[in-house]
Amino acid sequence: xxSSFERAPLSRRNFLRATGGAAAAVALPGVLAACGxxxxxxxxxxxxxxVADQQKPLDALTKAYTKVKFNASYAPTDQVQTSVRTxxxxxxxxxxxxxxxxxxSAMSMAQIAQAGLLADLSDQAWTKKVPANFKPAYxxxxxxxxxxxxxSVIGAIYNKKVFQEAGVEPPKTWSEFLQVCDKIKKKGRxxxxxxxxxxxxxxxxxxxLVPSTVYAKNPKFDEQMKAGSASFAxxxxxxxxxxxxxxxxxxxxxxxxxxxxxxxxxxxxxxGKAGMAxxxxxxxxxxxxxxxxxxxxxxxxxxxxxxxxxxxIPAGVVVGVGVSARSKNKDSAKAFVEFLGEQRNINAWxxxxxxxxxxxxxxxxxxxxxxxxxxxxxxxxxVPFMDQAWPNAEVQPAHFAMVQELLGGxxxxxxxxxxxxxxxxxx
Numbered sequence: 420x421x422s423s424f425e426r427a428p429l430s431r432r433n434f435l436r437a438t439g440g441a442a443a444a445v446a447l448p449g450v451l452a453a454c455g456x457x458x459x460x461x462x463x464x465x466x467x468x469x470v471a472d473q474q475k476p477l478d479a480l481t482k483a484y485t486k487v488k489f490n491a492s493y494a495p496t497d498q499v500q501t502s503v504r505t506x507x508x509x510x511x512x513x514x515x516x517x518x519x520x521x522x523x524s525a526m527s528m529a530q531i532a533q534a535g536l537l538a539d540l541s542d543q544a545w546t547k548k549v550p551a552n553f554k555p556a557y558x559x560x561x562x563x564x565x566x567x568x569x570x571s572v573i574g575a576i577y578n579k580k581v582f583q584e585a586g587v588e589p590p591k592t593w594s595e596f597l598q599v600c601d602k603i604k605k606k607g608r609x610x611x612x613x614x615x616x617x618x619x620x621x622x623x624x625x626x627x628l629v630p631s632t633v634y635a636k637n638p639k640f641d642e643q644m645k646a647g648s649a650s651f652a653x654x655x656x657x658x659x660x661x662x663x664x665x666x667x668x669x670x671x672x673x674x675x676x677x678x679x680x681x682x683x684x685x686x687x688x689x690x691g692k693a694g695m696a697x698x699x700x701x702x703x704x705x706x707x708x709x710x711x712x713x714x715x716x717x718x719x720x721x722x723x724x725x726x727x728x729x730x731x732i733p734a735g736v737v738v739g740v741g742v743s744a745r746s747k748n749k750d751s752a753k754a755f756v757e758f759l760g761e762q763r764n765i766n767a768w769x770x771x772x773x774x775x776x777x778x779x780x781x782x783x784x785x786x787x788x789x790x791x792x793x794x795x796x797x798x799x800x801x802v803p804f805m806d807q808a809w810p811n812a813e814v815q816p817a818h819f820a821m822v823q824e825l826l827g828g829x830x831x832x833x834x835x836x837x838x839x840x841x842x843x844x845x846x
Contacts, residue, residue: 512745604669609673
């Protein structure tokens, strides 16, 4: 399903005022050629800044690309968003840097590109292979400004040993999901590890449920929001947040989610203290790294409906990279991105972060844990991550704050969604 991505004006001067942020390893498979693609490569050193989740694939790919040297650094998503955003506004951004797909955060493709801060990549061969339904995540006004290897999903990363101990299997409906959580809790384990102290984590349960509570019933919801004929407060967002809080009321989360970090929640699932975490598949490598045995972990779609046929899932383009429009090494930086767009490198990055390549060939390997999600993606029951269709960079952090306030008992669902609607309508 294609989502409609509205763009809000963002000048260079106002760029620093915007706020936002959202997230995404195992060793790269195969052997990568030690030469770069493209004809405009250069010499010297390229400065690259990415989020920590990109480090292993980019470390391998920068090592494989020998036309230039790299000065690469990585940090958690929230830190990188702040630092790179500041550098972009000051005119000293890295040559190659993290960019989030679509629109809706201050570091998203549309927000940065319309401020004139991203180089146009449209002349590169890989851009012609981007599927039509993915183009809004990659393009602004028909021009491509971000490279991303493919799409990831949001679902439950779970510990198979904990599930076996509780005598449960991955559920297919919401009522079954609640039963699974209840049985895990009765075994003395935490059903769902939630690290809501890390802001971007707060959105994931909402995003896992909204495809079923909103888009399965109204696939045109984004278009109606854009036109002003729909609202968060008068939609299935209410039901999704009620379900979110039901999990808390039943004691299915760890104590004090707002005081728990992503890393702590990851450890809970990896070590078997918790049964699962609702997460984006791109962070599977983090969970596997923390586990004694990576094979103990798998993943399933979160069923947000009481009928299996009514379950939809979120599937969005993963965080990628772009080239600074002001880079003094722009040609060399673009040549590196063109190298990333070669099929073998699309495959390698995708496999490293457990995502589905945007274009596949016979050598493409999809992580087996994603198999349960493929029927939804191939059957038209998958929608982009919600923030990728939002019109400004303030809705996403407002969503983060709303969830933290709901978990802390400091707001109500009607109050929270009214504020979200108000933020969405800002010009």
